[in-house]
Amino acid sequence: MDWLDEQLQRVRLRNRSLQATLLLYLLFGLLFAILGYMFTVSFCVGWERLILNEHQSLEHFTDVFFRPYTQTVPQEAAWSITILQVIRRWNFIFYLILAIVWSSIRFYQEKIRQPLLIMEETIRGIRKKDLSISCHYKSGDELEQLCSGVEELRKQLVEDQRQIVRFQGEQRQVNAAFAHDIRTPLAVIQSNVALIRLFQTSGKMTEEGLYDSLNKIDRHIERLQSFTFTMQEIQKIDEIDLVREYQETSRLIQAIKDIGQAVIDKEFQVEIAETVPERISFDLQIISQVIENLLLNANRFAEKRVAVTLQVEAEFLLLFVHDDGKGFSKEEITKAALPYYSRDKKDHFGMGLTICQTLTQKHGGVLRLSNAVNGGAVTSATFNIM
Structure with a gap:
């Protein structure tokens, strides 16, 4: 398997797609299964010929699978020959299963495991409201695109969070300015209403004084109305969508x-x-x-x-x-x-x-x-x- 890993490192390209990489691993696994099968068959045939003292040469490689032995199998060697024949005929299935398992494990470790861990860590951080964990993975395959999508999502969440913080800061400024600016007209209105109630009932307020107080109240009511209109305009601005x-x-x-x-x-x-x-x-x-x-x-x-x-x-x-x-x-x-x-x-x-x-x-x-x-x-x- 180490030899196969070395060969894969030579031919495997960093930016190969998942489909191409999986096919590459399966081909190398199949090659390993074929080589293992041929070596095992050769080994079993050698032992069988040795046990049977078979000296007739094999003209073709297929004779290993199809040509019967010329020597009679002794009773004491029958069990050994049977085991070797079973191994010789069915070992390819074993090597094929082993190749599939090896290809799957290597494919997962080389192409799947690392990006999954990176995305899992980033998503775990997002769930904990920790947006500092980036999701960078370079491979040139589909999983790089997926990690890039998660990274874009993380950056968007960071930007949204920054916008929320900025909006909250601006809202606090607006609220503070609102509390400060509205205090003056309300105080003026309240004081003039108090003066009217105090002096009008006693008859000590002149028409000129009453008119002056009412004018002050009217001016500050206009300020409050203008203020309300401005607040409505600000809300409309927040609802505007950017359409470039x-x-x-x-x-x-x-x-x-x-x-x-x-x-x-x-x-x-x-x-x-x-x-x-x-x-x-x-x-x-x-x-x-x-x-x-x-x-x-x-x-x-x-x-x-x-x-x-x-x-x-x-x-x-x-x-x-x-x-x-x-x-x-x-x-x-x-x-x-x-x-x-x-x-x-x-x-x-x-x-x-x-x-x-x-x-x-x-x-x-x-x-x-x-x-x-x-x-x-x-x-x-x-x-x-x-």
Whole structure:
């Protein structure tokens, strides 16, 4: 068997399919059975001729199986001759069974056992919520593809877990911002209602004071209504599915120009880098929503001009929105994308950049804030286009 193993190591290719490998082992096993059978027959015939003192030569190999002996079998040697004849006639079945068993064991050990152990360990880790155990196996056969599928599943679970953690972190930020932002309008409404109840019943509140309190209540109710609308929009964004498809880049460029003309009331310019191919894979709806929010934000703080630069690097589409305003402060660069952060809370709830950040991450990218060297704010959004 060791000789067969050595021969198999010489002819067996690493990337041979399971079917071809099994056939190879069976052929070598059959070869072993035939050689073993021939050797055993030759051995038995030699002993039989020796016992019978048979000197007549064998003209053909088939004479070993079919030609009867010329000598009479002595009574004392009959039992030995019978045993040798049984072994000679039926040993091939023994060698054939042995070859099948050997081929099956070697095939399992060489091609099945290792990938099964690797997949079993990875699946056991997944069941225990341990996603650090990879499922790598290189053989070039169907089991490598199966292990690759398990590995892709593991990576997807890791990514899903990362997304869940990120979503939970964002949700905590939203909840914290919600608790913080809603406290002020509720406190104002509550204090004004208390003033109305206190002074109106005693007749000490003037119509001007009543009107002022009601106006304050009305303004903060509008803020709460705006807040509710914003929360509904965020939920809609979370429900958006990423649908990337290969499209003409000109469609995206035209969409950016149309959005800019609709929301920008200052000078507006779109610049296209030479690295942008004619067709790329992207979700036009998601990118359009991002660019609309970025342009709205830039238009609020720009003095005279807003510009958009579009370029492609490796597997990412990059969009840069530049305005000539006073730029971001140090605090805004780190906090502007947080939920409800804004320079002016009176008129804006600060969700535009948060929405952009969520959408860029959904598209496999990231949102970054910076200041241009020559002044003004620069917001960059990247999108995975592979």
